[in-house]
Amino acid sequence: MTEESFNMEKAVRLSVESDIAFLSLGGPEEKTVILDAERMAGLKEAVLAVQRRSDLKGLVICGPNENCFCAGADINVIRSVESVPQGEALAREGQTVFQLIDDLPIPTVAAICGPCIGGGFEMALACDYRIAANTSRTKIGLPETKLGIIPGFGGCQRLPRLLGLGNALDIILKGSVLPAAVAMKKGMVDLLVPVEDDIDSVVLLRQTAIQLIQGKRELRKPQSSLRDTLLSKTSLGRMLVARQARQQILGRTNGFYPALLAAIDVCARGLGMSLSDGLALEARMLGEMIVTRECKSLVHVYFLTEAASKLGKIAGDSLAGLRVGVVGGGVMGAGIAAVHLMQGIPVVLVDINSDVRMRAQKHIETSLSRQRGMGDAAKSDALKKLQLAADLSALADCGLVIEAIPENIELKKKVLGDIAAVVASDAIICSNTSSLSVTEIASVVPRSERVIGMHFFNPAEKMPLVEIICASQTGERAIALTAGLSARLGKYPIVVEDVPGFLVNRVLSPYLMEAAHLLGEGVPVELIDKAATSFGMPMGPLRLLDEIGLDVAAKVASVVAGAYGERMEGPRFAESLASKGILGRKSGKGFYVYSQTGDKVNHELAMLLGITASRRNVSSAEVSERLVLPMLNEAVRVLDEGVAGAPGRDAAGQIDLGSVMGTGFAPFRGGLIQYAETIGAKQLVEKFMHYESQYGMRYAPAPGIVARASLGISFYESVKLDS
Ligand code: NAI
Secondary structure, eight states: OOEEEOOOOTTOEEEEETTEEEEESSOTTOSOOOBOHHHHHHHHHHHHHHHHOSSOOEEEEEOSBTTBSBOOBOHHHHHHOOSHHHHHHHHHHHHHHHHHHHHOSSOEEEEEOSEEETHHHHHHHTSSEEEEEOSTTOEEEOOGGGGTOOOTTTHHHHHHHHHOHHHHHHHHHHTOEEEHHHHHHTTSOSEEEOOOTTSOHHHHHHHHHHHHHTTSSOOOOOOOOHHHHHHHHSHHHHHHHHHHHHHHHHHHHTTOOHHHHHHHHHHHHHHTSOHHHHHHHHHHHHHHHHTSHHHHHHHHHHHHHHHHHHHHHHHGGGGTTOOEEEEOOSHHHHHHHHHHHHTTOOEEEEOSOHHHHHHHHHHHHHHHHTOTTOOHHHHHHHHHTEEEESSGGGGTTOSEEEEOOOSOHHHHHHHHHHHHHHSOTTOEEEEOOSSSOHHHHHTTSSSGGGEEEEEEOSSTTTOOEEEEEEOTTOOHHHHHHHHHHHHHTTOEEEEEEOOTTTTHHHHHHHHHHHHHHHHHTTOOHHHHHHHHHHHTOSSOHHHHHHHHOHHHHHHHHHHHHHHHGGGGOOOOHHHHHHTTTOOBGGGTBSSEEEETTEEEEOTTHHHHHTOOOOOOOOOHHHHHHHHHHHHHHHHHHHHHHTTTOOTTSOHHHHHHHHIIIIIOOOGGGTSHHHHHHHHOHHHHHHHHHHHHHHHOGGGOOOHHHHHHHHHTOOTTSOOOOOO
16 A cells, blocks of 8 residues: 655645545644635645646545544634625635546545535535545535525536536525535435444545445446436427426525526526536636625524524523423423423423413424424433422423413512422523513522523424523523523523513514504505515515414503503504404404415405505505614614623624524614615605604604714614613
8 A cells, every 4th residue: 555645724624545646624633624724725636736636536526534524614804705706706716626626537526524515515515536534524515505605616507517407406596504414315415425433424425435436336327317408408498497497496586696696697698508517607607796795694694593503602601401391381391391392302391280281292393294304212202201290399300491481570470489499599580571671580499590581483493582581680600501401402692681572572572563553544454464475575564463472462562562662652553353253364354354275365354453544545655664663763763772792792693693594684784783784874854854754753763773873873883872
């Protein structure tokens, strides 16, 4: 065996063994492999070194260890690119290096173990073969469109050539990142290497790659069907596939995500060109997409979610062995218990009602059964970790308890006091209240620094946000533990002060209230909701009220109106419908009527709510502006009051993350503060004054907007306001 080490930069290592070159993307200590400038330069140097040698029989590209292959491009760079030519040049650099791999005259193998994502997968696509270790660590895909760009290092050219246009678009447009076995099924890898417990998967992959190169192992390349061939290889076929994909995307996204449309265009047109022309088109389009507002906003949200997820790692050991108590097994309690069990965290669920306990158990079983990516054994293990109880004494061993009983302050104070009497003196006690003062609830608990709000949203299994609400007594340990636990549950925690409505309901309330004002003016339900979705909200405000439940919404509305006065006051339509037993979707009727044949507007509304006006000629743009401006106004107040600005936390970021993940505020607009920044303080003041002259004080611009407009500064700069 001959062995020669090229000792490249630390970022890339090259060695030769049995006439085969092994290119490793970093040293064994590497935790994440990113294609930053240093790594790209090392990669280029290494491939050129391979190219210069005539004695080599093959090249294997592998990750530095069994935990990572390559997680793709440096997202900081995506954030920093400011011009189309700069973006195009960036894509060109990556494409050039990968083309060198593609052009090598010897067989090339990507040996994948761990994440192989974005640019990492595009590098693998430039190889002749892709083999992947079948472990849960291996994840393969192209998520670029989720960041508002297109795969720009050759992915839009090589994936359609490999899989056919339709199949490639399916992956690129969904931004899919798939487990190894699924990637194999889709044809993204050629061979799945089973991993045995006692064998290092990197060694196994290397052996398999050597066998492939030496011709000792054959691969059966899947044959594409005649239909797929016609749809990819003829211009008519490509046109049909592209047209259908465009229609689907426009229907799903209203055209809000230009990168999706660009990806369809680049993939379809590129497939009809030479590879080099296709790559040029791809680079140009990447340049155009990388400077869009949508891209910058999605990258902004990406960094916020990354920072929130890291809190789970920071809490690390303090969560080990944690047993969680949930008190109240209703709608929220059952869901909260389920999300803990999904992560293997033992749960004691207490409810005084035996029927509710049985229903909760069923709910949890159903939730677990729907968990994709969780094997049957893991599901049954998770269920074994659930203990149901009728009495709080079962909570004695729980290090953290979440109360989810009805929204009644006296009841909550009594039950939290009772919980404190059975758990250890340092156990964290949380309330899932949606509107009550955590400070007041905490007042009855001895050592109240351990009391905190942990506000999950409904349904707990699906909603990605948890509001961590700090009472005036709450200590740092309770904050760190609950934020860490939320992140461990796969949720994004935001830490906020204990103000009425907290953050999410506070910024959402003026939006919902403005919908009621519009309805009262006679604007039709459909027009109001359509205007919101045309802005990019996932559903309109009236449909959202139906989903929340009109009784629940009425309670929150009265809390915020009581606290903030005129700007949150308006027609109490939710309350008035709720008092008639019309509760929204859960009662089959609200602003809409729900039936198995579909939903339609509740045409009795005008009569039920005493609305006599009719105003059908208002423009959708005006309605959406009227809905969104009050939210922006409240978000700036929240920013300047320090509601989300706990020391060391990025207040604007917390508001942006909370608005995107909690209210569904259009992610491609980056969250409420980012959107305010996009419009600019000066223009916002003008818009507010316009509406204030027509609709009164509720449109008075927040002092922080006026101050920034007069100082000409950004929303990311703080202002001193008179209190
Ligand atoms: P729910 O009425 O469905 O469930 C409450 C459960 O608590 C009932 O099963 C009841 O038997 C049980 N319970 C009452 N007293 C108890 C006691 N002393 N010990 C043990 N169990 C007791 O209520 P839901 O909707 O789950 O709400 C619970 C909390 O979560 C409330 O504070 C609510 O404001 C909040 N919340 C509700 C959301 C929703 O959309 N439903 C969303 C976010 C928060």
